[in-house]
Amino acid sequence: MVNLIWLLLLATGIIVSALNGHIESVTTSAMKAAEMGVEVAIELIGVMSLWLGLMRLAEEAGFIKGISRLFGPAIRHLFPSLKQDSPALGAIIMNLSANILGLGNAATPFGLKAMQELQKENTTPDTASPAMITFLALNTSCITLIPATIIGVRLKANSANPTEIIGTTIIATGFAMSVAIIVDYIIRNRRRR
Amino acid sequence: MKVIAEISRWAIPLLLLLIPVLAYLRKVPVYESFVAGAEEGFITGVRILPFLIGMLVAIRVFVDSGALETVSHWLQPMFAFLGLDPNFAAIIPLAIMRPLSGSGSLGVATQLINQFGPDSYIGRLASTLQGSTDTTFFVLTVYFGSVGIKKYRYALKLGLLADAIGLIVSVWIVTKVF
Numbered sequence: 001m002v003n004l005i006w007l008l009l010l011a012t013g014i015i016v017s018a019l020n021g022h023i024e025s026v027t028t029s030a031m032k033a034a035e036m037g038v039e040v041a042i043e044l045i046g047v048m049s050l051w052l053g054l055m056r057l058a059e060e061a062g063f064i065k066g067i068s069r070l071f072g073p074a075i076r077h078l079f080p081s082l083k084q085d086s087p088a089l090g091a092i093i094m095n096l097s098a099n100i101l102g103l104g105n106a107a108t109p110f111g112l113k114a115m116q117e118l119q120k121e122n123t124t125p126d127t128a129s130p131a132m133i134t135f136l137a138l139n140t141s142c143i144t145l146i147p148a149t150i151i152g153v154r155l156k157a158n159s160a161n162p163t164e165i166i167g168t169t170i171i172a173t174g175f176a177m178s179v180a181i182i183v184d185y186i187i188r189n190r191r192r193r
Numbered sequence: 194m195k196v197i198a199e200i201s202r203w204a205i206p207l208l209l210l211l212i213p214v215l216a217y218l219r220k221v222p223v224y225e226s227f228v229a230g231a232e233e234g235f236i237t238g239v240r241i242l243p244f245l246i247g248m249l250v251a252i253r254v255f256v257d258s259g260a261l262e263t264v265s266h267w268l269q270p271m272f273a274f275l276g277l278d279p280n281f282a283a284i285i286p287l288a289i290m291r292p293l294s295g296s297g298s299l300g301v302a303t304q305l306i307n308q309f310g311p312d313s314y315i316g317r318l319a320s321t322l323q324g325s326t327d328t329t330f331f332v333l334t335v336y337f338g339s340v341g342i343k344k345y346r347y348a349l350k351l352g353l354l355a356d357a358i359g360l361i362v363s364v365w366i367v368t369k370v371f
Contacts (some may be wrong), residue, residue: 001349002334006251009293012308013254020259033253037246041238049234054212056230057223061216086310099326103199111332112237112339119340127344128337136336136348141355147226153303159311168317169324169364176326176359184351 044108051109055094064090078138078181079131079187088117092135099142111139130188137180142148143173206261238338244338248331254303261286261301280315283308287319292356300325319366326359 017026058064068089075093082088091114098107104135114135122129147169217223255261269282283305290298302323309315329352337345 002261002345005330006247006367009251010198012260013256013258015253016260016263017254017256020263022259023276025257029253030250033249034246034252037242037249039246040249041242043239044241045235045370047234048237049231050239052233052325053227053231054208057216058212059220059230060221060226061212061219063215070367099215101204103201103204106205109234109237111336112241113233115336115340116237119342121268126342127348128342128348132337132342133346133348136333137351137355139327139336140332140352142327142361146198147199147320149299150302150320150324153299153306154311154316156310157306157316157362161210162311165317165320165324168321168370171366172321172359172363174326175362176355179358180351180355183354187347187351 048109048112051106052113055091055110059087059090062162067093078134078185081131082118082127083121086117086121088114088121089119090129092138096138097138098144100145102144102146103149105156107139111155112137134181134184134188137184138177141180142175143170143177145170148159202232235284240337241339244335248334249294252297252331256290256294256297261289264289278314280309281314284318287322288360291322291326291360292331292353293330298328314367314371317371318363321363321367322360325363326356329356331351 013029014023014026017023056063064087065085068087071093072085072089073088075096079086079089079092079149091110095107095110098104098110115132118129118132118135119125122132146166150165151162154165156159177186206232213223213227216226248257265282265285268285272278272281287298287301302319302356305319306316309319311317311320330349332353333345333349337343
């Protein structure tokens, strides 16, 4: 499916550019995007190193285990395939907390760390494990309490009430997240039988 | 509301203070452990680079081609026919862009907010959409790529289903509340 979507994006883009008479924009767009990929990765290396360094401290001091023990029972139901005190749980909890607080650039390092830990417990290394799919469903549909970026945009556009969309945002994500959790649960149980 | 904003503001400085101090008290060699952990950041960054570039190139070529504007132009008569706000078609590019690219959809949302006004129906809907879902497609490809997963199974469908629900509920709640 990913292969097809990737191809469709690229091919549609090129064909539409040709039809719209600006085929040369394909070249600049592709080159710029490739450059941007490097910029994003380099920036991420800095932030990732910072958070993974801190996370190692937290691990060695036993905090991550503590957090897992504290919040673990609540989210354990969602990850029945994980080991009892799996180190993945700590990273998952940190990632979700960062997402909820809207700390986007702290969420990514914890998320990638969680994937690495989940991969260690994955019995089929080239195929997504159920725990990974549950984690990604939670991650991408996670509630953000304060969508700070968009509030900033509204503020700049002279909104009478920039924060009035917080309620609607939480309701929309709340529904999305609930549906994701329920559907994921149903699929997992059906496959296990 | 204010409390949450304060928590967001203090969260990182407090973590930066508390983790090292408490780890030190527990006899962890704080600086050396930090450096050892930080080393992983570089490897992960390099590992996700090809996935980032692959996705960003395809998405950018698609977005810059103007295909989204064409699609929304085509759909405009349909929304008018259904009795919806005729401006509704303007939301379509944002809805398609949201799962693909964070910066791309932020650009579209910003443009919609400025064009229709932040307190208009479209402005509020664009804000809610931008704030509510994540870049599902992008996150999946990069996260899976970072650990070498090739078969996603039902992950993408599940993520996109959540996005679709987010879109439908956004339209419903914004129409109802404001």
